[in-house]
Amino acid sequence: MDCVFCKIIAGQIPSNKVLENDEFLAFHDIAPRAPVHVLIIPKKHIENFNGLDSATASGIVKFAQEVAVATGVEKAGYRLITNCGENGGQEVLHLHFHLLGGKRLPWLSKNSAADPKKSF
Numbered sequence: 001m002d003c004v005f006c007k008i009i010a011g012q013i014p015s016n017k018v019l020e021n022d023e024f025l026a027f028h029d030i031a032p033r034a035p036v037h038v039l040i041i042p043k044k045h046i047e048n049f050n051g052l053d054s055a056t057a058s059g060i061v062k063f064a065q066e067v068a069v070a071t072g073v074e075k076a077g078y079r080l081i082t083n084c085g086e087n088g089g090q091e092v093l094h095l096h097f098h099l100l101g102g103k104r105l106p107w108l109s110k111n112s113a114a115d116p117k118k119s120f
Contacts, residue, residue, distance in 0.1 A: 035102025
């Protein structure tokens with residue numbers, strides 16, 4: 001398989017691991033968008049959120065909470081994001097969640113200077 005995340009799981013590509021168990025792996029993103037930017041992936045290959053079964057979903061939620069504790073962002077807050085498919089911005093076709101934190105993260109709102117509706 002030519003999946004970069006499967007190669008990380010197999011140890012063929014190095015990663016800066018944060019947490020790991022039998023089912024999931026969390027490692028630092030190589031191009032961080034926040035002081036804390038960790039990728040959380042299932043060890044079994046699932047292409048994206050649409051292929052996520054309920055057992056894996058409940059396991060990855062608990063694991064993501066453990067990663068938040070391990071990275072020290074659980075109390076101050078963090079963002080957990082998954083992109084699904086080309087239009088959703090998914091670049092690696094292996095289900096992954098981005099855990100971002102370590103500072104107050106910007107967000108577009110109705111008070112923002114940028115109007116997201118103009119880009120439709």
